[in-house]
Amino acid sequence: MKVAVVGATGLVGTKMLQVLAERNFPVTELIPVASEKSIGKEITFKGKQYKVVSVEDAIKQKPDLALFSAGGSTSLIQAPLFAAAGITVVDNSSAWRMDPTKKLVVPEVNADVLTADDKIIANPNCSTIQMVVALKPLHDKYKIKRVVVSTYQSVTGTGVKAVDQLFNERNGIDGPKAYPYTIDLNVIPQIDVFTENGYTKEEMKMILETKKIMGDDSIRVTATTVRIPVMGGHSESVNVEFENDFDLAEVRELLSNAPGIIVTDDTANLKYPMPLDAHDKDEVFVGRIRRDETQDNTLNCWIVSDNLRKGAATNAVQIAEYLAAKNLIGQAVEA
Numbered sequence: 285m286k287v288a289v290v291g292a293t294g295l296v297g298t299k300m301l302q303v304l305a306e307r308n309f310p311v312t313e314l315i316p317v318a319s320e321k322s323i324g325k326e327i328t329f330k331g332k333q334y335k336v337v338s339v340e341d342a343i344k345q346k347p348d349l350a351l352f353s354a355g356g357s358t359s360l361i362q363a364p365l366f367a368a369a370g371i372t373v374v375d376n377s378s379a380w381r382m383d384p385t386k387k388l389v390v391p392e393v394n395a396d397v398l399t400a401d402d403k404i405i406a407n408p409n410c411s412t413i414q415m416v417v418a419l420k421p422l423h424d425k426y427k428i429k430r431v432v433v434s435t436y437q438s439v440t441g442t443g444v445k446a447v448d449q450l451f452n453e454r455n456g457i458d459g460p461k462a463y464p465y466t467i468d469l470n471v472i473p474q475i476d477v478f479t480e481n482g483y484t485k486e487e488m489k490m491i492l493e494t495k496k497i498m499g500d501d502s503i504r505v506t507a508t509t510v511r512i513p514v515m516g517g518h519s520e521s522v523n524v525e526f527e528n529d530f531d532l533a534e535v536r537e538l539l540s541n542a543p544g545i546i547v548t549d550d551t552a553n554l555k556y557p558m559p560l561d562a563h564d565k566d567e568v569f570v571g572r573i574r575r576d577e578t579q580d581n582t583l584n585c586w587i588v589s590d591n592l593r594k595g596a597a598t599n600a601v602q603i604a605e606y607l608a609a610k611n612l613i614g615q616a617v618e619a
């Protein structure tokens with residue numbers, strides 16, 4: 285399969301190349317794409333060198349599949365051009381996620397919604413992906429009424445510039461800023477811009493995307509998203525109220541048996557998920573599983589995952605794997 289990676293020089297794009305190679309996705313030819321400034325730059329994939337090309341050149345080379353991680357504005361303009369040429373696009377930006385004509389997919393939760401007519405498929409927001417992977421098996425069993433989530437998100441979620449800001453600050457270097465405040469030794473209770481209701485866009489993504497992926501508008505979600513100076517992944521404190529009562533041992537069993545989840549919950553031995561341990565892993569880690577003793581049918585847990593992997597690259601490649609397995613790639617041209 286000819287595969288274009290649009291945003292191949294970025295944090296997510298680089299991880300995408302790594303995940304494609306590791307999972308042995310059947311790439312016969314790679315087409316790395318980035319902005320004007322990177323054209324001609326060499327990228328190594330499975331021991332072979334490839335030159336970065338422009339989006340226009342990539343479309344001319346007629347890939348079967350394009351994995352996009354080049355930001356929302358690039359995606360809004362470029363993804364329809366790829367789709368019109370019959371190329372299946374899996375997009376990591378927020379551009380298409382809430383478009384009712386586009387599918388928003390986490391394979392463990394709703395891969396079965398995909399058809400050959402889907403030419404632009406949206407990869408959800410990183411903090412939403414890890415939360416729905418963990419909540420889906422519990423929703424199926426106990427039916428979720430309400431979720432209260434607070435996040436502790438890695439600087440890698442903001443891209444190369446943010447990682448540079450953290451390490452520049454740590455090394456006393458005055459460089460470009462991805463955040464309006466110092467991030468080293470600090471916590472910033474703002475991810476993305478504020479909307480009219482006082483929530484940030486990241487918080488609204490968690491609220492709206494959860495309903496769309498789970499296919500259930502009745503799930504009420506409220507979120508506070510926070511940036512912290514860590515690298516390995518995003519962490520979430522999640523409080524979930526169910527319609528029905530649950531048994532804690534059964535909750536642990538349901539989570540342990542669900543695809544893509546590792547339960548790390550042994551407080552006697554001080555075992556719980558942490559971003560340092562989740563770093564470079566594909567799974568979603570769940571721990572600190574306990575009853576909320578202030579309210580009936582309510583559970584507290586702690587969910588951690590590598591935002592560049594399951595939160596972005598791995599989820600996109602898993603979507604591509606599903607499409608390939610079902611022979612749904614590159615069959616129809618989007619009108």
Ligand SMILES: NC(=O)c1ccc[n+]([C@@H]2O[C@H](COP(=O)([O-])OP(=O)(O)OC[C@H]3O[C@@H](n4cnc5c(N)ncnc54)[C@H](OP(=O)(O)O)[C@@H]3O)[C@@H](O)[C@H]2O)c1
Nearest residue numbers: 291293294295296318319322353354355377441443444596
């Ligand atoms: N980081 C995460 O955890 C995460 C998770 C989920 C989704 N995402 C989404 O994935 C996207 C990329 O994030 P990132 O963290 O990888 O950012 P990043 O490190 O800043 O990389 C951005 C990439 O996009 C390329 N690009 C920018 N403008 C372009 C254009 N006009 N045409 C073609 N390529 C262009 C850049 O190329 P140059 O190197 O040439 O500038 C670079 O390869 C964003 O939409 C982000 O919201 C990120």
